[in-house]
Amino acid sequence: MGERTRHLVAALTGLGLGLAALGPGLAPGFVLSYDMVFVPDPAFTDLTFGMTGIVPRHVPSDAFVTALAAVVPADIVQKLVLLAVFVMASTSAASLVPSRRLLPRLAAGVCYAWNPFVAERLLLGQWALLLGYAALPWVVAAAARVDEPGGGRRLVRTLLPAAVGGFAALTVTGITALAVALTTGRARGRAGLQVVAAVVLLSLPWLVPGALRPAGLPGDGAAVDLFASRADTPFGTLGSLLLLGGVWNGETVPRGYGAPVTATVWLLVVVIALIAYWKWGRQPVWWRGAAVAAVVGFVIAALGAVAAPVLEALIGLWPGFAVLRDGQQYVAPLAVVIAVGVGVAADRAAEARWPGVAAAATAVPVFLLPTLAWGAAGELRAVQYPDGWARARQIIDRDPEQGDVLVLPWASYRSYAWNHGRRVLDPLPRYLHRRVIVDDAVIVDGTTVPQEDPRAVRLTPIAKSGAPPAAALRDEGIRYVVVDAETGAIRPSGAAVEVMRSADLVVYRIDGVAEVAGERVPAAPVAAAWGIVSLVVIWSILAPGTTLSLPLLGSTKARSPQHRRRTP
Template sequence: MNERARHLVAALTGLGLGLAALGPGLAPGFVLSYDMVFVPGPSFTDLTFGLTGVVPRHVPSDAFVTALAAVIPADVVQKLVLLAVFVMACTSAASLVPSRRLLPRLAAGVCYAWNPFVAERLLLGQWALLLGYAALPWVVSAAARTEEPGGGRRLVRVLLPAAVGGFAALTVTGITALTVALVTARARAALRVAAVVVVLSLPWLVPGALRPAGLPGDGAAVDLFAARADTPFGTLGSLLLLGGVWNGETVPSGYGMPVTATLWLLVVVVALAAYGKWCREPVWWRGAAVAAVLGFVIAALGAVAAPVLEGLIGLWPGFAVLRDGQQYAAPLAVVVAVGLGVAADRAAEARWPGVAAAAMAVPVFLLPTLAWGAAGELRAVRYPDDWARARQIIDRDPERGDVLVLPWASYRSYPWNHGRRVLDPLPRYLERHVVVDDAVTVDGTTVPQEDPRAARLAPVAKTGTRPAATLRDEGIRYVVVDAETASVAPSGAATEVLRGPDLVVYRIDGARDVAGRHVPVAPVAAAWGIVSLVVFWSILASGTTLSLPLLGSITPRSPHHRRRTP
């Protein structure tokens, strides 16, 4: 079997894993879970590009989805993106195993695509982070070879999934790539990697830096988002097993039981031992190991040394990106997956093909509740008709004014979404600027609003009676209320324009034109232009496309290859 055929089999295996994992989520409609918010017929707005002054965590992933949704139904776009995560994860990890045998490669691919990290981040709705995670093995290989001919262009291409994912995906991927380049190559290669990462970060970096309110950084929130134990082995043991997400509601059903957790710990230990003993030929192996250790330290920082991270955030708010520790276990997942593949390859050499096959099946066997939409948690739903009617009324209104959403909460548990929590979709659903509560409450502790407009309106929005005159003076034209909590309607001169089983909409006439503090358009447009030129250069300069076979072409050399000494 040639190399292209191996990549194809790995991609098809990843597709099978994706179909099994998503299950009911592949039905018509949208999967809405925590941060995973897709809406029908999205439009390009100021929010899409981070121009409204909110923290641009959704840039450029929202723009990517909106562009695809212009030619493909938005619910189909979501399914293709989620399936692509599994296809890329399986294919990229399989490509790193320094073996010509198929089963060991598939063992690595399955392990990387089907593990607690993927399950917990999928339930948390962080599809954008998982895009970067899926391509991370390709990045590891490319970062170690940036000084080879075409290395810079190749690095840009393999970083594109993380670039689409945005700030969290590119931060995790950038730290990994920079570490690999520093350990494997020379300082010049590391500088090249850093330059590429910075350029691809411009769409979210520029609006974030020019945000009128500055960078948010609440050091008190470190404990809230620190890794937590979801196995009997404590926080550090859970991170070693690629779990440890901060949100206990996104742990897969049945995960962390003593028997299965112990077996999974055994698999991880064997994989790490195999990686350390036998994965010595590829040029990137040492850099990947250091990146895994560094990632594990960052992942554990909030749990074991919270004052250190709080101090860093106090020095510079940008360090707040390190609060959600578990996401930095991603490079460790690369090492575990490749180590399992190497162990399976050694078993195949010893004429134990059954062991290699078992290595491919064991991740699925030990985490069966990722299947069928995480045991039914991820189901496709349709937005109610009230939402379409509300959009028609609000977006077609020629009068100026913004939208306020009540009750005042950032996450919703709609009956039509089976009660599953999801970040309020209205800011993406409507073309007008929507003011929502962006404070996050975890275990009774609240991280304050980051949007200055939301912070200013919070005292009024939280009250039992919301005077329409006050909202009008704050530039609010419409108030949208969840129907089951219609008692929080504004008081005074507010006209009810829609009442349905799911939404109630009020119009307030004469809304003032409140001058907001927005991000300037020109620097953001320039950032997008620079990134577009770099991406086109990476593709056109080499006369290639962004197909999976291309990405697979960065597979490490044969284990029998020896680098020439200068």
């Protein structure tokens, strides 16, 4: 069986896993869950590029989706992106296993694409982070050879999914790539600099608007405990992280996960995988670097849980360290090591003429986490936006008068009846093509993480008054007030005109809105950042020897020597 055929089978296996995992989410409509917000007919706005003054966590992933939605309906784009996560995860992990046998590679691919980390981040709606996770094994291989001819181009290509994912995906991927580069090869210093340069350049679309926002970088050290990893198995927080779980949000733990019996079996699988990786996985050039990355990632993941004051002090020194608060996401490189370890263990079993063990290894992750199937046991279902939303957008977007939109009640996450009560980040800022102000404070276990949008901070006293005065809203540049109809009789007081009412939304218009100077990010530096990134991407794709069939990996001649191994 040829190398390309093995890649194809691994990709088809990932596609099958994706179809099984998404289930009802593949029906017409959108899957809306926590941070996963896709809307019909998205448009390029200042928000898309992070120029409204809010923290640009959605950059450049929103731009990527908007560009694709110009060609394919937005709900189809969402399904393709989510399926791509499983396809890339299976294919990339399978490619790292130093064996020509198919079953060991598939065992690694299944383990990497179907595990607690993927399940919990999918339920949390962090599809952009999962894009970077899916390509992480390719990054490991590329970072280990970045100092070779063409290595920089190859690294940039493997970083593209994380670059699309944005700041969290690139942070996790960048730390992994740097750990591999600094522990592999001879010119480690030069390799490390190349990794840093590649990550920084690809980060410019979100790094520039984040650095130039007038309010500066937010960093609340008091929120460390809220987003720290938590136990979701009987083995405590550290044990849960070792098993690739431990997400901070208990509502996004898959049903039934963490039961003593299945958790114990999964722990046994992980221990065997780690032993196999250390004992038999030393052939590839990147094996030590991947192990170092896994250890570094695990330490970061555990930091908020076991040494919160340290992380709080770091955030106090520089607010940018707040990116480390959500610790569980940093076990991603550990997932690479575990997946490769499962593959190596299956390969040794095949060498010992135990093909049944190798075949069973491909099914164990699915068997131990069956509730990821069928849309995470029905949690992830496709829904249609109500007709009232489309009417509201038509009224608001066609209005030639200036002014922004305020959304009430004053909260960041919604639980709409038409979304089966599933909690989701308010979609209106992306759904409408005007500047939309919502309360971006986050409440976790009764504790509030402060707002980051300066407009929201200013409007909070007015918005929380129950009946915000239209005159005060007019002075703050608010043209429309949109109210969730399900919440009751909230409405602005004074000269506000009701222009639409449906079962889901009520829209009020305020005339004579004053022009308000917002905390905008200048367009020129943002455009320059996108221009630089575009040139870097073109430079990497147009490299000599790049093939169309493997656009992320480039020529197979530059890959790891793992494929030279002969099968006994």
